[in-house]
Structures are given as C-alpha cells and as structure tokens.
Amino acid sequence: MHALGAIYRRELSAYFQTPLAYVFLAVFAFAAPAFAFHVGRFFDTNRADLAPLFDYMPWLLVILMPALAMRAWAEERDRGTLEFLMALPIPLWASAGGKFLAAWSMAALALALTFPMWIAVNYLGEPDNAAIATGYLGTWLLAGAYLAVGQALSATTANQVVAFVLGAGAAFLLTMAGLPFVLSVLGANAPAAVSEFVAGLSALDHYNAFRHGVIGLADLVYFLGLIALCLVIAGVLVSERRGGGR
Amino acid sequence: MLVADHLTKDFGAHRAVEDVSFTLERGEVLGFLGPNGAGKTTTMRMLAGGLEPDAGKASIAGHDSVADRLEAQSRLGYLPEGAPAYPSMTPRDFVAFGLRARGFSGAALKRATEHALERASLGDYARQPIGTLSKGYKRRAALAAAIAHDPPVLILDEPTDGLDPNQKDGVRRLIREMAPDKAIIISTHILEEVPAVCSRAIVIARGRLLFDGSPRELVELTPDRQLDAAFRQLTTADAEAAA
Numbered sequence: 001m002h003a004l005g006a007i008y009r010r011e012l013s014a015y016f017q018t019p020l021a022y023v024f025l026a027v028f029a030f031a032a033p034a035f036a037f038h039v040g041r042f043f044d045t046n047r048a049d050l051a052p053l054f055d056y057m058p059w060l061l062v063i064l065m066p067a068l069a070m071r072a073w074a075e076e077r078d079r080g081t082l083e084f085l086m087a088l089p090i091p092l093w094a095s096a097g098g099k100f101l102a103a104w105s106m107a108a109l110a111l112a113l114t115f116p117m118w119i120a121v122n123y124l125g126e127p128d129n130a131a132i133a134t135g136y137l138g139t140w141l142l143a144g145a146y147l148a149v150g151q152a153l154s155a156t157t158a159n160q161v162v163a164f165v166l167g168a169g170a171a172f173l174l175t176m177a178g179l180p181f182v183l184s185v186l187g188a189n190a191p192a193a194v195s196e197f198v199a200g201l202s203a204l205d206h207y208n209a210f211r212h213g214v215i216g217l218a219d220l221v222y223f224l225g226l227i228a229l230c231l232v233i234a235g236v237l238v239s240e241r242r243g244g245g246r
Numbered sequence: 247m248l249v250a251d252h253l254t255k256d257f258g259a260h261r262a263v264e265d266v267s268f269t270l271e272r273g274e275v276l277g278f279l280g281p282n283g284a285g286k287t288t289t290m291r292m293l294a295g296g297l298e299p300d301a302g303k304a305s306i307a308g309h310d311s312v313a314d315r316l317e318a319q320s321r322l323g324y325l326p327e328g329a330p331a332y333p334s335m336t337p338r339d340f341v342a343f344g345l346r347a348r349g350f351s352g353a354a355l356k357r358a359t360e361h362a363l364e365r366a367s368l369g370d371y372a373r374q375p376i377g378t379l380s381k382g383y384k385r386r387a388a389l390a391a392a393i394a395h396d397p398p399v400l401i402l403d404e405p406t407d408g409l410d411p412n413q414k415d416g417v418r419r420l421i422r423e424m425a426p427d428k429a430i431i432i433s434t435h436i437l438e439e440v441p442a443v444c445s446r447a448i449v450i451a452r453g454r455l456l457f458d459g460s461p462r463e464l465v466e467l468t469p470d471r472q473l474d475a476a477f478r479q480l481t482t483a484d485a486e487a488a489a
Contacts, residue, residue, distance in 0.1 A: 006346035010332075017334035017375070080330035084391070086296045087326065088347045089319035244257060244297045 003090035007098025015106055024068060028110040031060055033117060048125025053117060054135045054211045058175050058204055061143050066167030068106055069150025070160045072099045073238060077158035086242065092235040100148055100231055107143040111136060131213030138210020141223035145203055146171040148230035155237035171203075178202025247272050247429035248293065248399050252302035255288050255453075262288040264453040265302070270429045270446075272398065275421060277444035277461070278433040281481050285453040286433040287327045290401050293431070294324040306399050320348065323397040325405055329388035333377025337368050337387035340376060344391045362394035365423075367416055381408040389417065393424065400430045406439065418443045437473045440464070451481045452488060 015021035035056035037043070045052060076082040085095060121127045150167030157163050176182055177198050186195035199205060203226075206219040248270040255263040263285040270276055280286050291297035293304045295311040295318055304311040309318035331340050342359045350358055363372045366386040371379055376387050389405060405421070406414045421430060421443050432443070440447050440461045447464050449457040457464060457480055467476040 002349045002351070003347050006343060009346070010335075010343045013339075014332065014334060079333070080326065080328050081332055083291070083296055083326035084324075084330050084344075084388075087294050087319060087322070087324040088344065089316040090347050091316065242296065242298045244255065 003088075003094035004098045004101075007090070007095050008102050011099050011102030012105060015102070020068075020071075021106065024064065024106065025110055025113060028060070028064060029113040031064075032057070032114045035060060036117065048121045048127040050117060050121060050127070050132050050135060051211070053114060054139060057139050058142060058207060061139070061146050062171040062175055063168060064110075065107065065143055065146035066150040066164050066171055068103050069147045069167055070154055070163040072103070072151040072163075073155040073234065074157050074160045074163040078160070082238070082241070086238075092239050093231070096151070096231045096235045096238070100144075100151055100227070103147045103151065104140075104144050107147060108140060111140055111143070128213065134213045134215055135211050137215070138207050138219075141210070141220075142203055142207045145174070145223050145226045145230075148227040148234075149174065152230040152234040152237065155234045174201070174203045176202075176204075178204035178208075247307055248431070249305045250289065250293060250302070251304065253289060253292050253299045253304060254301040255285075255292060255297065256300055262453050263292070263299075266450065266453070266455050267302075268448060268455070268458055270399075270431065272429050273426055274446055275425050275430045275432065275444045277440040277447045278431055278450070279435065279437070279440065279447060279477065280433075280450040282435070284451045284481075286450060287403055288453075289450070290324075290403050290431065290433060291326075294322060294326075294401050295319050296324075296326070320395075321397055321399055323392040323395065323400045325388055325392040325400075325402040327403040329385040331376045331384060331388045331391070334375055336373050336375055337366075337379075337383075337390060338363060338372045340387055341391045341394050345394050348395050350395070358394050358396070362390040365393060365420060366390035382410060382413045385409060386413075386417075389420075393420075398428055400424070400428055402430070402432045404433055404435075406434065406436065414439075437477055440473060449477065449480050451484045454484070456480045456484055 032053060036050075036053040039056055073082070076085060118132055122129070146167070149170050150163070153166040153170060154163040156166070183195050183199055186198055206222045209216050209219045250266055250268050253263055253266045254261070266285070266289055278286050278290070288297065292299045293306070293311060295315045298312050306318040307321040309321065311318045335343070338359060341362050342355060345355050345358050366389050368383065368386055368390060371383045376384055379387065385405070385408060389402070392400065392402065402421075406417050409417065418439065421432065424430065432439070434440075444461055447457065447459065447461050448455060449464070461473070464476050465471045465473050468479055
C-alpha cells in the first residue's frame with residue numbers, strides 16, 4: 001500500500017506543479033455551467049433540478065478526461081522516467097492504481113466546482129437532492145471510465161497528443177454507442193443481438209440510469225468493471241515493455 | 247552479490263547482448279567499458295529488472311531479477327542511462343518519492359533524504375525544480391535517488407557523463423567512499439575513470455564480453471601500457487573479426 005500511496009501522492013502533486021491542474025479546473029468550472037445555462041437552458045426549464053448540467057456532462061467529459069489522462073504513461077516514456085519507475089521495487093498494479101486514483105481525485109475536485117449550481121437550485125426551489133447526488137455519483141463514475149480508458153491508451157505511445165486523440169476517440173465511441181440514431185442504423189442493418197450488445201457497451205446508457213436517480217447494480221458493475229479492465233490493460237501494456245520487443 | 251549468468255537479448259533481428267556472464271562481490275567496483283552501442287545499457291537494464299533477458303539469468307543478492315523482481319530491486323540502486331528525473335519535482339521531493347515507494351516514512355524518510363542529498367552535494371539546489379537545474383545537478387539528483395536507500399548493490403549507467411571536471415571528481419570520490427561495503431557497476435566510455443575508481447574492468451563490444459580482469463591486466467595487453475590503446479586493440483580486433 002505504501003507504493004500505491006507514494007505514486008498517488010506524486011501524481012497528484014505533479015498535476016499542481018504544472019499549470020495543468022489549474023487550467024483543467026478553470027476550464028471545467030467555466031464550461032460545465034456554460035453548457036447548462038446556454039445549451040441546457042437552465043433557467044428556461046423552470047424546474048429546480050440539475051438536469052441541464054448532467055445532460056451535457058458526458059460530452060464535456062469526452063474532451064476533458066482524456067486531457068487529464070494523456071500524460072499518465074506517455075509522459076513517463078517520453079522523459080525516460082519510466083525506466084526509473086520500473087526499477088522501483090513496486091508492483092505494476094500500484095503504479096497503475098496510483099496514477100488512476102490521482103486523476104480520479106482531480107475529476108472529483110472538478111465536479112465539486114459545480115456545487116454552487118446545486119446550492120443555487122436549492123435556493124430557487126425544492127429539488128430532489130438524493131437524485132442530484134446520484135447524478136453526481138454517475139458523473140464521477142463516467143469520468144473514471146473515461147480516465148481509465150485514456151490512461152490505458154496513454155500506455156501505447158510516448159506522445160501525449162497521440163494519447164489524447166486516442167483517448168478522446170475511444171471515449172466518444174463509448175458514448176456514441178448508446179445514441180438512438182446509432183442503434184437505429186444498427187437495428188436496420190445488423191442482427192438484434194449485435195445492436196443489443198453495442199447498446200450494452202454504451203457508457204451513456206449506464207450513465208442515464210444514475211441521472212434519473214437510480215443506482216443499479218448492473219450500472220455500478222459496468223463502470224467499476226470497465227475501470228478495472230482498463231487498469232489491467234495499462235499494466236499489461238507497461239509490463240510488455242520489460243519484454244523489449246520480444 | 248550480483249550475478250549475470252549467460253545473459254542474451256535480441257531486439258528484433260539485432261542481437262544486443264550475447265551470452266554475457268560475470269559475478270560481482272561486495273567491495274568491488276566494476277568498470278563496464280565498451281564502444282557506443284556495445285550492449286552496456288542493455289546488460290544493465292537486464293540486471294536492474296527493467297528488461298527481461300531472452301536467455302540467461304540475472305540476480306541481485308541471490309534474488310532473480312525476473313522471477314523475484316521486487317526482492318531483487320529492493321536491494322538495488324539504479325541510475326538509468328541519461329539520469330531521468332521528473333522536471334517539475336525538486337531533488338528533495340524526487341529522492342523522497344523513491345524512498346516512500348520503498349516503504350520509508352517519518353523520521354527514517356527525512357534522515358535518508360537529507361543524507362542522500364548531502365552525499366550527492368546538491369546543496370541549495372535541492373529545493374529547485376529539477377527542470378531548472380544544469381545537467382550536472384540533474385544527474386546528481388538522479389544519483390541521490392539511486393543511493394538514498396543505502397542498497398548493497400549499485401548499477402550506475404554513465405554517472406559522470408556531462409559533468410565538469412570538479413563534478414566528476416566529486417562523483418568518483420562518492421563512489422570510492424561507498425565502495426567498501428557495496429558491489430558497484432559503473433558504465434563509462436571515459437577510460438581515465440577506470441584506474442581512478444574501479445577495482446575491475448569488463449570490456450564488451452557487439453554484445454559480447456571481450457575482457458574481464460583488473461585495470462592493471464587491461465593496460466598490460468599492449469606493450470606501451472596505455473589504457474586507450476588496449477581498449478582500441480580489443481574492440482577493433484573484434485570488429486575486424488566480425489567483418
């Protein structure tokens with residue numbers, strides 16, 4: 001555990017030692033309400049809830065989470081520090097886990113910056129706070145899934161821009177898979193089993209359950225399973241490097 | 247303390263290291279010599295557990311570098327090629343990070359950090375981000391991280407590369423100080439380093455071990471008793487034999 005703690009601590013402080021954390025948090029704090037107010041028409045709906053915020057959150061996360069995840073392994077490879085990290089007597093799960101938890105903490109901090117909106121709806125009306133809390137939990141899990149996917153893809157390259165593009169592309173596909181028009185195209189051209197399978201993969205479907213205030217076991221398993229799978233993939237990709245092109 | 251047992255490594259069709267074997271005991275300082283691309287770094291990475299050999303074995307203090315990697319690495323201090331370090335961290339944070347990952351905490355962590363920074367003569371630069379330091383201080387920061395946990399085995403890949411003469415002297419003095427109770431390998435292509443710090447020398451070229459003996463035996467290979475002449479004779483004879 002001390003190894004996991006050491007990696008977590010280093011990664012989290014690395015975000016704040018560079019402008020990355022501040023830029024990320026500022027963009028998130030600005031963009032999330034901007035989406036909710038302008039695109040989601042927060043005031044026009046005349047309802048005291050955060051639906052306008054949660055509606056657009058997946059699309060914001062598709063861009064911002066890969067930006068947070070891209071450096072995870074690509075930067076270590078680019079700077080040669082992976083050699084230092086691999087010479088430490090620590091298991092790979094501790095490195096992968098520490099990196100993920102640090103990024104996930106950053107996502108939690110960014111989400112916390114939207115709490116003034118939560119306070120505002122309580123001031124303006126009487127929202128279902130339990131449903132809003134569930135919505136936040138779902139958003140955090142969705143962010144975690146995108147981060148884990150992004151970090152696994154970051155292990156495939158030494159170039160952070162490539163890692164970002166791969167991560168954003170994967171997050172986009174994961175989100176798109178559940179959209180009605182994708183499923184209707186699939187439904188018309190592919191067997192029902194295929195479109196059901198694709199719909200089941202969709203992060204958006206599982207996220208929507210949380211958005212409606214429901215914590216389903218299947219949805220929890222989906223997000224936590226996806227995160228675990230991606231961390232294992234990242235670990236395997238990094239340990240492959242010990243093989244040195246075998 | 248350290249064993250390389252018939253180590254072999256291929257990168258694609260290129261054989262980087264071929265059947266390299268040697269052992270190193272406590273108190274020995276081994277100078278690992280060879281032309282660029284000879285396989286020095288590849289051999290050291292295999293010893294350090296950062297690269298798995300295709301054939302053969304490496305072990306540190308009796309622990310296999312692959313099968314028992316964590317035990318082997320906990321007894322090893324390794325300065326990788328180019329002395330990589332995180333540029334946004336200060337040397338103090340960098341050394342402390344390595345120690346924390348090795349399980350140090352509290353007073354022991356603080357003591358080991360300060361001792362390593364002092365041994366590597368970082369002075370006030372210990373508080374500046376590594377990215378703002380000169381090459382020499384950056385290398386000392388990485389060196390401090392390699393020696394901080396006081397390991398019985400040290401593998402230092404070109405520890406004096408890019409240092410000015412005074413800094414080189416400082417690093418050599420540090421290695422001599424640590425030598426009596428450790429097994430140390432340093433790779434270098436600065437031949438003057440060998441008689442200055444090493445008790446033993448190995449020459450490799452094209453992945454193969456060409457010479458293993460004392461620095462004195464190495465100079466005696468040529469009639470004029472010059473180290474660089476001996477080095478050239480060994481490595482060029484090998485290149486001609488291969489051609």
